[in-house]
Amino acid sequence: xDYELDRGIAVRPEGGGVxxxxxxxxxxxGGGLNGxxxxxVIGNAIRAELTSTGQPDPISVSAYYLTPTVPGPARVRxxxxxxxxxxxxxxATLVQEERGAEVERMTVLAAYGDLAAMPGDVLxxxxxxxxxxxxxxxxxxxxxxxxxxxxxxxxxLGTRLDPACLGWxxxxxxxxxxxxxxxxxxxxxxxxxxxLLLVVDALPPTTFDMGLPGWAPTLELTAHVRAVPAAxxxxxxxxxxxxxxxxxxxxxxxxxxxxxxxxxxxxLALVPRPPR
Amino acid sequence: xDYELDRGIAVRPEGGGVxxxxxxxxxxxGGGLNGxxxxxVIGNAIRAELTSTGQPDPISVSAYYLTPTVPGPARVRxxxxxxxxxxxxxxATLVQEERGAEVERMTVLAAYGDLAAMPGDVLxxxxxxxxxxxxxxxxxxxxxxxxxxxxxxxxxLGTRLDPACLGWxxxxxxxxxxxxxxxxxxxxxxxxxxxLLLVVDALPPTTFDMGLPGWAPTLELTAHVRAVPAAxxxxxxxxxxxxxxxxxxxxxxxxxxxxxxxxxxxxLALVPRPPR
Numbered sequence: 001x002d003y004e005l006d007r008g009i010a011v012r013p014e015g016g017g018v019x020x021x022x023x024x025x026x027x028x029x030g031g032g033l034n035g036x037x038x039x040x041v042i043g044n045a046i047r048a049e050l051t052s053t054g055q056p057d058p059i060s061v062s063a064y065y066l067t068p069t070v071p072g073p074a075r076v077r078x079x080x081x082x083x084x085x086x087x088x089x090x091x092a093t094l095v096q097e098e099r100g101a102e103v104e105r106m107t108v109l110a111a112y113g114d115l116a117a118m119p120g121d122v123l124x125x126x127x128x129x130x131x132x133x134x135x136x137x138x139x140x141x142x143x144x145x146x147x148x149x150x151x152x153x154x155x156x157l158g159t160r161l162d163p164a165c166l167g168w169x170x171x172x173x174x175x176x177x178x179x180x181x182x183x184x185x186x187x188x189x190x191x192x193x194x195x196l197l198l199v200v201d202a203l204p205p206t207t208f209d210m211g212l213p214g215w216a217p218t219l220e221l222t223a224h225v226r227a228v229p230a231a232x233x234x235x236x237x238x239x240x241x242x243x244x245x246x247x248x249x250x251x252x253x254x255x256x257x258x259x260x261x262x263x264x265x266x267x268l269a270l271v272p273r274p275p276r
Numbered sequence: 277x278d279y280e281l282d283r284g285i286a287v288r289p290e291g292g293g294v295x296x297x298x299x300x301x302x303x304x305x306g307g308g309l310n311g312x313x314x315x316x317v318i319g320n321a322i323r324a325e326l327t328s329t330g331q332p333d334p335i336s337v338s339a340y341y342l343t344p345t346v347p348g349p350a351r352v353r354x355x356x357x358x359x360x361x362x363x364x365x366x367x368a369t370l371v372q373e374e375r376g377a378e379v380e381r382m383t384v385l386a387a388y389g390d391l392a393a394m395p396g397d398v399l400x401x402x403x404x405x406x407x408x409x410x411x412x413x414x415x416x417x418x419x420x421x422x423x424x425x426x427x428x429x430x431x432x433l434g435t436r437l438d439p440a441c442l443g444w445x446x447x448x449x450x451x452x453x454x455x456x457x458x459x460x461x462x463x464x465x466x467x468x469x470x471x472l473l474l475v476v477d478a479l480p481p482t483t484f485d486m487g488l489p490g491w492a493p494t495l496e497l498t499a500h501v502r503a504v505p506a507a508x509x510x511x512x513x514x515x516x517x518x519x520x521x522x523x524x525x526x527x528x529x530x531x532x533x534x535x536x537x538x539x540x541x542x543x544l545a546l547v548p549r550p551p552r
Contacts, residue, residue: 059523060496060544062338064365064385066358081383082342087495089340089383091367107357107365109340109385111495115521123519123547124453124486177400210400219363219387220336222498224544227521242537243399245391245503247335249540261518264525266542268336268500271399 003189004156005198008037009044017078019045025071029151033069035218035267036201037153042092042108043197045076050112055088057115057193061108062222069096069105087113115193115228126264128235128255129180131162137181138163157202158184159236165209173211179203180237183254191229191256199236200252200265206240207248207272214272216248221267232257246271279465280432281474284313285320293354295321301347305429309345311494311543312477313429318368318384319473321352326388331364333391333469337384338498345372345381363389391469391504402540404511404531405456407438413457414439433478434460435512441485449487455479456513459530467505467532475512476528476541482516483524483548490548492524497543508533522547 008027011019027037043058050056074096081089094106131137137160140148148154161181167174183199185191191199200223205216235255240248248271254263284303287295303313319334326332350372357365370382407413413436416424424430437457443450459475461467467475476499481492511531516524524547530539 060340062340062385062496062498064336064338064357064387066365081340082380089342091383104358107367107385109338109383109496111340118521118523120521122521123488124517124524125520126517212399220338220385220498220500222338222496222542224496224523224525226518226523241400241402242502242540244401244537245394245396245398247394247500247502248400249500261520264518266498 003185003187005040005185005189005195009041009194011045011048011076013048017049019048019076019078021045021074021076023069023071023074026152026156028071029153030215033071034153034202035065035221036198038069038094038106039063039201039221039223040194040198042076042094042106043194046078046090046092046110046112047194049078049090050088053083053088055112055114057113058197058223058225059087059111059113060222060224061110061197062220063106063108064220065106065218066104069094087111115225125261126253128259129237131180131182131235134160134182134233136163137161138166156186158186159203168208168211168213173209175210177206177210177240178237179206179209183234183236190231191234193225193228196225196229196254196263197223199234199254200263201267203236203238205269206238206250210240210243212272216269216272218267218269221265223263223265225263227260227262229256229262230258230260243271279461279463281316281461281465281471285317285470287321287324287352289324293325295324295352295354297321297350297352299345299347299350302428302432304347305427306491309347310429310478311341311497312474314345314370314382315339315477315497315499316470316474318352318370318382319470322354322366322368322386322388323470325354325366326364329359329364331388331390333389334473334501335363335387335389336498336500337386337473338496339382339384340496341382341494342380345370363387391501401537402529404535405513407456407458407511410436410458410509412439413437414442432462434462435479444484444487444489449485451486453482453486453516454513455482455485459510459512466507467510469501469504472501472505472530472539473499475510475530476539477543479512479514481545482514482526486516486519488548492545492548494543494545497541499539499541501539503536503538505532505538506534506536519547
């Protein structure tokens with residue numbers, strides 16, 4: 001199997017918890033690399049570091065976005081914080097060289113474990129939204145060529161968005177602050193716990209649906225992976241409920257094809273400034 | 277003014293970003309120190325470190341709980357990650373000595389800024405729940421003496437809980453997974469951004485309301501402070517919606533006396549094991 005995401009998040013161990021990576025311009029959206037892609041890159045380096053300990057799966061990953069990441073070479077530095085129990089806690093940073101100096105792009109804390117070894121019981125679960133059938137949801141291929149050129153990421157995703165939350169594309173945002181749809185990767189790469197780190201930040205920002213176009217930089221994003229996803233189309237919902245003081249939170253839930261809630265995340269982001 | 281919380285979170289600068297603190301047994305609940313209290317301790321040390329930079333307020337704080345903290349001496353080590361912009365990002369750890377060696381209790385990433393300098397506009401806001409009036413909500417002083425002995429924390433809080441989410445106290449949990457009520461500190465210490473870090477983890481766990489008694493250890497908690505709280509009674513709601521695979525998430529929102537959403541948090545915690 002040779003999937004785009006696996007090529008994009010491949011890491012080369014350099015020893016001492018350091019992993020080299022070539023950040024792929026195919027995951028650019030707007031001016032920068034997608035935050036979910038970068039989270040999956042870091043998540044994959046941590047996975048490489050922890051697989052031998054029997055704790056290969058992200059359970060909780062908290063990322064602080066520091067400076068804009070650019071396509072090209074980068075390094076992930078993974079440092080153990082606490083290991084030896086049922087979970088391993090690590091700190092990690094994504095760094096790039098800038099005029100000969102190393103600059104931190106993102107800094108992360110994460111707890112990893114073994115999702116397969118966790119109990120399978122579901123005592124209570126948030127239900128997925130009622131989406132229109134797949135064939136009534138809209139693929140990114142319908143976006144204008146200009147829009148797609150600005151967001152090569154779209155060609156990597158097989159997302160089909162609920163038309164009810166796409167009013168912004170024709171100047172009529174719903175004002176609900178919701179972006180939801182069916183999710184798969186364009187080349188059908190199966191979802192797994194690391195891929196879920198991409199999924200939680202791969203859709204357009206909910207501020208689009210609030211009538212606030214423009215880039216919405218993430219300050220912080222925490223993702224919780226709740227179960228190993230089953231194969232097939234996932235359902236993803238992003239929602240914002242409080243847009244105030246220049247910030248908004250965006251909650252995301254991901255359900256797998258069996259309806260199991262497999263990941264959830266919340267991010268705090270900056271409200272886009274009105275275009276000048 | 278001499279308030280309990282200020283005494284409990286007071287930090288002594290030791291230089292180089294290190295702060296000494298005496299963790300107060302008055303904030304114990306069950307077997308350990310309350311997680312929200314510890315978050316406020318760390319938040320206060322970061323505040324001390326950053327006040328001179330004009331970024332005294334927590335905007336986002338992500339904490340990973342590593343080992344059980346005990347009352348007594350501790351240190352907070354604060355390390356700058358990125359400073360110089362409109363926000364400062366820092367890493368911090370809470371450590372205690374154990375048989376001569378320093379053990380990490382909690383590790384934190386945080387972004388601080390100046391909440392007073394942020395725009396005051398509210399474009400959209402999650403509404404507070406409709407609580408019964410204050411006089412119909414129940415103070416902790418009604419709890420049994422045994423229960424209060426186990427949770428000295430309760431005497432520090434002036435919380436009045438909604439009776440609809442207190443069925444667990446008489447063996448009839450509602451099953452809704454909600455714990456909500458009016459909040460103030462018992463000695464009327466005004467709430468501020470650092471105190472909100474306590475508030476987001478000061479109520480009984482939502483698993484009580486799900487019929488799952490017992491200690492629910494937090495793995496990770498991220499709090500976002502959205503505004504400086506106004507004086508007066510706050511409204512706090514904790515909710516869990518997915519209890520599966522041995523984990524549950526607990527979302528918390530805090531509204532100030534004017535109805536402004538001033539803080540929100542999500543934590544991932546372990547489902548308590550049934551008592552043997």
